[in-house]
Structure formats: C-alpha cells, structure tokens
Amino acid sequence: MSIWCDENTRLLVQNITGRTGRFHTAAMIADGTKIVAGSAPGKAGQQVEGVPVWNTVAEAVAETDANASIIFVPAPGGADALLEAAHAGVELIVVITEGVPTLDMVRSLPVARDLGARVIGPNCPGIVSPGKCKIGIMPYYIHQPGTVGVISRSGTLTYEAVDQLTKLGLGQSTCLGIGGDPVIGSPFVDVLTAFEDDPDTSAVLMIGEIGGSAEEAAAAFVADEMTKPVAAFIAGQTAPPGKRMGHAGAIIAGGKGTAADKIAALREAGIVVAESPADMGTAMKQAIDQGK
Amino acid sequence: MKIHEFQAKEILRSFGVAIPKGGAAATGAEAEAVARGVIAETGSETVVVKAQIHAGGRGKGRFASDPDLGGVQVVQGAAAAGQMAERMIGEVLVTHQTGPEGKQVGRVLIEQGIDIARELYVGMVLDRAQGRVAIMASTEGGTEIEEVAARAPEKILRAIIDPCFGYTPYLARQLAYGLGLEGQTAKAATAFMGALARAYQDLDFSLAEINPLVITADGDVLALDAKVNLDSNAEFRHPDLAALRDESEEDPSELEGKKWGLSFIKLDGSIGCMVNGAGLAMSTMDIIKQAGGEPANFLDVGGGAKADQVAAAFKIITADPSVKGIFINIFGGIMRCDTLAEGVVAASREVGLEVPLVVRLEGTKVEEGRRILADAGLDLVAAIDMADGARKIVELTQ
Numbered sequence: 002m003s004i005w006c007d008e009n010t011r012l013l014v015q016n017i018t019g020r021t022g023r024f025h026t027a028a029m030i031a032d033g034t035k036i037v038a039g040s041a042p043g044k045a046g047q048q049v050e051g052v053p054v055w056n057t058v059a060e061a062v063a064e065t066d067a068n069a070s071i072i073f074v075p076a077p078g079g080a081d082a083l084l085e086a087a088h089a090g091v092e093l094i095v096v097i098t099e100g101v102p103t104l105d106m107v108r109s110l111p112v113a114r115d116l117g118a119r120v121i122g123p124n125c126p127g128i129v130s131p132g133k134c135k136i137g138i139m140p141y142y143i144h145q146p147g148t149v150g151v152i153s154r155s156g157t158l159t160y161e162a163v164d165q166l167t168k169l170g171l172g173q174s175t176c177l178g179i180g181g182d183p184v185i186g187s188p189f190v191d192v193l194t195a196f197e198d199d200p201d202t203s204a205v206l207m208i209g210e211i212g213g214s215a216e217e218a219a220a221a222f223v224a225d226e227m228t229k230p231v232a233a234f235i236a237g238q239t240a241p242p243g244k245r246m247g248h249a250g251a252i253i254a255g256g257k258g259t260a261a262d263k264i265a266a267l268r269e270a271g272i273v274v275a276e277s278p279a280d281m282g283t284a285m286k287q288a289i290d291q292g293k
Numbered sequence: 294m295k296i297h298e299f300q301a302k303e304i305l306r307s308f309g310v311a312i313p314k315g316g317a318a319a320t321g322a323e324a325e326a327v328a329r330g331v332i333a334e335t336g337s338e339t340v341v342v343k344a345q346i347h348a349g350g351r352g353k354g355r356f357a358s359d360p361d362l363g364g365v366q367v368v369q370g371a372a373a374a375g376q377m378a379e380r381m382i383g384e385v386l387v388t389h390q391t392g393p394e395g396k397q398v399g400r401v402l403i404e405q406g407i408d409i410a411r412e413l414y415v416g417m418v419l420d421r422a423q424g425r426v427a428i429m430a431s432t433e434g435g436t437e438i439e440e441v442a443a444r445a446p447e448k449i450l451r452a453i454i455d456p457c458f459g460y461t462p463y464l465a466r467q468l469a470y471g472l473g474l475e476g477q478t479a480k481a482a483t484a485f486m487g488a489l490a491r492a493y494q495d496l497d498f499s500l501a502e503i504n505p506l507v508i509t510a511d512g513d514v515l516a517l518d519a520k521v522n523l524d525s526n527a528e529f530r531h532p533d534l535a536a537l538r539d540e541s542e543e544d545p546s547e548l549e550g551k552k553w554g555l556s557f558i559k560l561d562g563s564i565g566c567m568v569n570g571a572g573l574a575m576s577t578m579d580i581i582k583q584a585g586g587e588p589a590n591f592l593d594v595g596g597g598a599k600a601d602q603v604a605a606a607f608k609i610i611t612a613d614p615s616v617k618g619i620f621i622n623i624f625g626g627i628m629r630c631d632t633l634a635e636g637v638v639a640a641s642r643e644v645g646l647e648v649p650l651v652v653r654l655e656g657t658k659v660e661e662g663r664r665i666l667a668d669a670g671l672d673l674v675a676a677i678d679m680a681d682g683a684r685k686i687v688e689l690t691q
Contacts, residue, residue: 021597021627024627076526076529077529077530099596100526101526102497102524102526102527102530103419103497103499103524103526103527104426104494104497104524104527105527106424107419107424107425107426107456108456108457110424110456111424111456111457112457126626138596138626138627139626140625140626140656140657143656153572154572155570155571155572155573156570156571156572156573156596156626157568157569157570157572157573157624157626157628158570158572158573158575158576159572160624160626160656161573161576161624161655161679164624164655181571181572183419183421184419184421184424185424208572210571210572210575211575212421213421213422214421214422215421215422218422234576236572236573236575236576236579237575237576237578237579238579238582239575239578239579239581239582239588240575240578240591241558241560243390244558244591246556246558246571246574246575246591247556247570247571247574247575247591247593248571248572249525249526250421251571251575255438255439255442256439257439276583277579277580277583277680278573278576278577278579278580278679279580279678279679279680
C-alpha cells in the first residue's frame with residue numbers, strides 16, 4: 002500500500018493547456034501516472050499528450066470518473082480551482098500553485114474539507130508513491146519503491162532527502178511535500194496519522210523548517226500516537242528572525258518558530274534529528290535501527 | 294509587505310476605525326502646516342511628532358546624530374512641531390528592532406495630543422495552527438504582545454473569525470466586555486474592532502496591531518499607534534496598495550532580486566549562495582555554518598528560473614564586496630541543470646569571476662549542466678554532494 006495515491010488513482014490536470022501543465026502532464030505520464038482528463042476553460046475538445054480536455058472540472062469528472070486532481074492554475078485563481086475540484090467530488094486535490102493569498106486558503110480549505118476532499122498544498126511539489134503514481138513535479142528517477150514515508154514543507158529539500166534515502170537502499174512508500182505556506186491542506190499530523198495507519202510504511206522521515214508550530218504539534222503526536230520510528234530535519238537553523246525565507250510560512254515572528262525550539266521538541270519526543278541536511282538519510286537509518 | 298504607521302492609519306480611517314487627527318509631512322514646513330490644521334481643529338496646542346520608519350520601539354529609540362532625542366515627541370504649538378520635524382527628517386533612528394545601523398527617517402506623522410485614561414491592545418493575526426484569523430485583545434496596552442504572552446498569557450483574550458462567514462460583531466463584544474469595558478466605551482471598542490476586521494478582510498492584511506488602543510479621558514476609543522502588514526500574495530487584488538511600498542526601507546540587493554523574481558535576503562557572512570528551493574536554500578546556509586563559514590545571503594532562484602534570472606542572481610551575489618566565495622547548490626526538478634549552467638557561464642563572462650566558485654549539481658539534465666560548465670573553462674570546483682560543497686567553499690575562502 003501507500004497513502005492517498007496509488008495505481009488506482011485517476012488523475013485530472015487543472016489548467017492542462019498552460020506551459021507548466023503541459024510539461025508536467027507529459028512527465029507524469031512518463032512516470033506511470035494514469036491521467037484521465039484535463040480541464041481548461043474554452044479548450045474543450047483539445048488533447049494534451051493524448052489526454053482529453055474539458056471546459057470544467059465537473060464535466061471532466063462526470064465523463065472520466067477522475068478521483069484526484071492536480072492544480073497548475075495561477076495564484077489569483079488557485080482557491081477557485083480548489084473549490085471547483087472539491088465541488089465536483091474530487092477526493093484528492095494537490096495544489097502546486099505558489100502565491101495564493103492567505104485569506105483565500107483560510108476561506109476555501111474548510112469548504113473543501115467539508116465536501117470530503119483531501120487537499121495537499123498549496124505551494125508544494127505534490128505526492129508520489131514510487132512504482133504506482135506521481136501527482137506532482139518532483140524528479141521521479143531519484144525515488145525507489147520501499148517502506149519509508151517522507152513528509153516535508155519543502156520541495157527541493159525533499160528531493161535531497163529522497164536521494165539520500167535511495168542511495169542508502171531505503172525505498173519509499175509515499176513522499177509528499179505539504180507546502181511552504183502558512184495555511185495548508187494537510188499539516189504534518191494528518192500525514193503522520195496516515196503513515197501510522199498504512200501497513201506498508203515502516204518508518205517516517207519528516208522535514209520541517211522555521212515558522213509556525215506544526216513541527217511541535219507533530220512531535221507531540223509522534224510521542225503519544227506513533228509506533229513507527231521517525232527521523233527529522235529542520236531547515237533554517239541560521240535564518241535571521243523577522244525575514245521570510247522564500248516560503249510564505251518560513252518566518253521567525255516574535256521569537257516564535259525557531260529551528261532550535263522545533264529541534265528540542267522533536268528530540269523530546271524521541272525523534273532522531275539530523276544536525277546536517279547531508280545526514281537526513283543516515284538519521285532515518287539510525288531511527289530504523291534503534292526502532293521506536 | 295510592511296507599510297508606515299501614517300499609511301496604515303489613513304487606510305484604517307477610511308474603514309471607520311477611530312484615528313487621532315493628523316497627517317504626514319516630509320519637511321519641517323509641511324509639518325508646521327499640518328500641525329496648524331490639527332491645532333485649529335482641536336483647539337489644543339499639544340501635538341505629537343512621530344518618526345516614520347518600518348520598525349517598532351520608536352519612542353524608546355534614539356537618533357544616531359542626536360542621542361537625547363527619541364522618535365516620538367510631544368510639543369506645544371505648530372512652530373515647535375515644524376522644528377521638531379526638521380530635527381528628525383533625514384536622520385537615522387536606532388531602535389531595538391532596527392539593529393545598530395538604524396533607519397533613516399523620511400517622514401514624520403503629526404497628530405493631536407491625546408489625554409490618555411487607559412491603554413489597551415488589539416491585534417489581528419493568522420492563527421496558523423487553526424488556519425483562521427484571530428482577533429486578540431489585552432488590557433496590557435503599550436507593552437509588546439510577545440512579552441505579555443510570555444509573562445501573563447491569561448491577559449490575552451482571543452476571538453477566532455469563522456472562515457466562511459467572516460467577521461461578525463459578537464466576537465468584538467466578547468472581547469470588549471471581556472476587557473472590562475462598559476457603556477459607550479464598550480460600544481465604541483466593538484465598533485472599532487469591527488472596522489479593523491473589515492479592513493483586514495477586505496484588503497488582505499497579514500497583520501494588524503493597534504498598540505496602544507487608548508481610551509481617552511472623555512471615554513473615546515482611538516488607535517494611538519497602528520501597524521499593518523499586507524499579504525504580498527494578494528497584491529494583484531489591490532493594485533493601489535502597491536504604491537504604499539517604501540523602497541528606501543528595503544535592502545537594494547533584495548529589491549534587485551525581487552525585480553528578477555528571485556527570493557534574495559542579504560546576510561552578514563562572506564559565502565554567497567545560489568540555490569533552488571527555499572528549504573534547500575535555508576539548509577545550504579545551515580551546512581555552510583556547520584562547515585565553519587558564514588553565508589552572505591539566502592537565495593532561492595525558484596523552480597522555473599531561466600538563464601537570464603540565474604545570471605541576474607549571479608550578478609547580485611558578486612556585486613557584494615563581502616562575498617569571498619560562491620557556492621551553487623542545485624537539485625534540479627523543474628529547474629534544469631543545463632539552464633543553471635548557461636546562466637552562470639553567461640554572467641561570469643559578463644562580470645568576471647574573481648572569487649572561488651564551488652558547484653554542486655544534481656537532478657534534471659545534470660550531465661548536460663556539468664558539460665556546459667566544463668566546456669566554458671570556468672575556474673570552478675565541482676562538489677559531489679552538499680556537505681562536500683560546503684566543506685570546499687569554506688576551505689577556499691579561509
């Protein structure tokens with residue numbers, strides 16, 4: 002198994018006719034994902050990489066039974082695209098878009114959740130269950146099927162972590178980037194819950210960064226609820242306070258959200274924390290060797 | 294995006310938030326004219342002159358050139374206001390939030406003097422854990438809220454705005470009566486918070502702080518200070534607010550980065566970094582520090598950077614005289630290593646490469662990228678992974 006996406010995922014691409022949408026549609030198909038439909042207003046009847054395009058998500062879902070969607074819609078329409086997919090009954094919605102206004106996410110996420118949708122992102126690289134399905138923009142070749150679950154607030158730092166795991170012979174069940182924004186669809190705790198329940202995930206590598214308190218919440222969850230070994234890394238140990246470090250959510254505000262606080266909370270919970278980003282893979286190996 | 298107090302107050306006033314009478318001035322003469330108007334309106338000679346910079350602690354801060362002078366002064370009469378403005382404008386104010394270099398004052402805000410009976414705090418902020426906006430209120434006005442949160446968290450009352458319905462008045466009533474306000478003052482405070490919440494929602498604020506919110510001797514409720522940050526991601530909805538950006542408050546290299554769509558932050562060290570992705574960029578800083586070096590900047594060239602953006606990034610880094618070496622750390626996903634290599638080659642041909650360069654490339658089109666760098670004959674050191682790269686650049690710059 003794996004979490005949230007697998008060989009039964011039937012993917013829809015929103016804004017499939019845009020430059021990024023086209024590029025990643027081709028890449029995801031090459032990586033083995035079953036893409037059944039695309040949407041783009043005014044482009045009904047076209048095909049992208051052999052995938053049929055509809056004007057609306059509702060039509061595309063009605064015609065193809067798509068059960069997951071990936072959003073490449075520019076930021077001003079990000080929340081609109083999310084709501085369109087959720088109202089069409091899509092179960093898993095991955096919002097790749099960076100730069101969606103915070104209040105748009107504040108307002109749209111509860112609606113999407115009430116409609117039963119699982120949302121990943123925004124501002125994320127997506128989700129991949131190696132050997133089964135990729136809904137995202139990550140380089141697929143670095144992955145290897147296996148039993149380590151990977152969760153991260155970052156994009157390229159996740160690739161770095163996955164690359165280290167694969168080189169150590171530690172394959173992955175599912176890897177996902179939850180997004181670098183302050184308000185996201187699936188915080189660490191949701192993903193940890195899913196990994197704990199997934200029989201094919203044996204251990205979890207979690208990559209956090211400065212800002213907010215999601216890592217502290219995750220640490221408490223790991224201590225209280227998880228039986229599987231967990232390793233972690235926190236980016237931004239040298240980040241200055243008050244500055245937004247690229248991600249909208251990566252900011253130390255009012256002395257809160259420092260890497261030091263997060264690392265302390267994670268260690269307190271018995272999690273193996275890598276000091277250096279070069280040691281994320283070995284930290285996971287160490288956590289697996291010592292067991293929970 | 295940060296804006297000045299006088300800008301925040303003008304915006305809030307337009308939403309019906311109660312603000313002291315006054316206005317901004319960029320010269321002593323302007324300040325005197327504004328003060329004359331305020332005095333005519335209020336009948337009181339007491340006016341306040343407040344230095345406008347993007348940092349808190351102005352009252353306790355001191356001018357570098359005038360160490361007895363703080364950034365907020367009460368004076369009598371329009372002529373005195375004009376003279377005080379002249380002492381402040383163009384000078385550097387140092388507060389606990391500016392760092393020792395301080396910030397130059399471009400404008401002052403002239404306001405009526407207020408007869409303060411009580412100081413409260415009202416703020417609005419995103420509660421990240423809940424993904425909702427919270428209104429916070431406290432009786433501990435005039436003190437930094439982080440300090441109150443650490444010392445007496447029970448003194449901060451919170452009301453969470455329903456994300457789907459938006460603000461509704463009972464939230465403010467709970468806070469106003471919770472603070473112990475009564476009668477007309479409680480009603481005025483409720484109206485005040487309602488107007489603030491509407492401004493926050495309609496204009497996509499990311500932070501609003503009224504500290505202090507004052508109750509006057511007459512029982513009126515007024516925003517004595519106002520701090521507002523705007524959500525940069527929502528700029529497209531409010532093109533008029535973009536004009537409030539004060540570029541003189543920002544680092545020139547950071548502005549140049551923004552112009553090119555790069556996320557660049559200037560730091561104090563000597564090793565320039567070029568990385569794709571915010572998380573990897575932060576970790577690259579971390580690993581440089583662990584190897585014994587100090588990063589000169591944070592730079593995320595982004596996912597889909599083109600060769601000209603990479604070249605611009607390279608020029609921004611090399612333009613910094615404190616940079617003694619450069620570490621390029623790329624894990625290509627959408628970003629292709631060949632694009633990165635083309636940008637670096639083009640920029641180094643244009644501006645020259647006078648410091649050591651260590652390059653670590655991995656991911657999409659990595660072989661092509663390495664070949665482009667090798668063929669260009671650049672004097673660079675290749676790294677096999679990020680730890681190796683950090684070690685090498687630190688060695689080369691020591």
